[in-house]
Amino acid sequence: xxxLNKNPVGIFDSGVGGLTVFAEVKKALPDESVxxxxxxxxxxYGSKSVDVVKxxxxxxxxxxxxLGVKAVVVACNTASAAAVSxxxxxxxxxxxxxxxxPVVEYLLTRPELKRIGVIGTNTTILSGAYQKAxxxxxxxxxxxxxACPLFVHLVEEGLFxxxxxxxxxxxxxxxxxxxxxxxxxxGCTHYPMLRNVISDYFGGRVEILDTAFYTARKLAAVxxxxxxxxxxxxxxxxxFFVTDDPNSFKATAxxxxxxxxxxxxxx
Ligand code: DGL
Numbered sequence: 001x002x003x004l005n006k007n008p009v010g011i012f013d014s015g016v017g018g019l020t021v022f023a024e025v026k027k028a029l030p031d032e033s034v035x036x037x038x039x040x041x042x043x044x045y046g047s048k049s050v051d052v053v054k055x056x057x058x059x060x061x062x063x064x065x066x067l068g069v070k071a072v073v074v075a076c077n078t079a080s081a082a083a084v085s086x087x088x089x090x091x092x093x094x095x096x097x098x099x100x101x102p103v104v105e106y107l108l109t110r111p112e113l114k115r116i117g118v119i120g121t122n123t124t125i126l127s128g129a130y131q132k133a134x135x136x137x138x139x140x141x142x143x144x145x146x147a148c149p150l151f152v153h154l155v156e157e158g159l160f161x162x163x164x165x166x167x168x169x170x171x172x173x174x175x176x177x178x179x180x181x182x183x184x185x186x187g188c189t190h191y192p193m194l195r196n197v198i199s200d201y202f203g204g205r206v207e208i209l210d211t212a213f214y215t216a217r218k219l220a221a222v223x224x225x226x227x228x229x230x231x232x233x234x235x236x237x238x239x240f241f242v243t244d245d246p247n248s249f250k251a252t253a254x255x256x257x258x259x260x261x262x263x264x265x266x267x
Contacts, residue, residue: 010069017189018075046121
């Protein structure tokens, strides 16, 4: 028997991209309220140093805990790469889940996938967080990693396909395509919006892994294990908090969710 726990789940991202994680969490856990925090005043994180991203991430978790969340999902890959273990040490009584570990755990259950590609922001790829986590699980993996910083901007401009997007994909991934991986991890919140064009670029022969899906499943498992699942219906409802202008968040959020979000508050 699980105790009722109606407190919301917290999700934070550098901005709007974490809505890909929000959407998967809502699919996996429709009865949970979600408080989403987008640090839109300080986005992008993907070009900032690890120390700066840690500092921002700490502020985000402080805000979410003040709002009463029962668990935190670090939706931002850059923040997951830079700050998850630091945050877990700082908040030992709070469940904090990043986006890297869940997809790595999944990949390790698929030993036939030996050649793994990872794409993400500059800071994520330079941190080596994905590469290290994969190698810890299986040192025989053949990993190729590539930073694709322009993808974030393309997605935020709604360029999910077309010539410019195809040129950017070719610029970053032509080397990888010469010797394609068995699976490619989309290690950035925005990249799921490019999933189809990236898959087509590899001729549909590379398994594309979206970290948001595995993270939502992990969150569901963690809530269940800890008796924190909301069994009594959605009480609070979802809310969105941003550190800059709510209106620009609302406009871009529509691109990600395919519907309008209204309850956006400046924090
Ligand atoms: N949310 C970031 C990530 O997943 C991408 C945007 C940014 O650079 O802040 O790495």
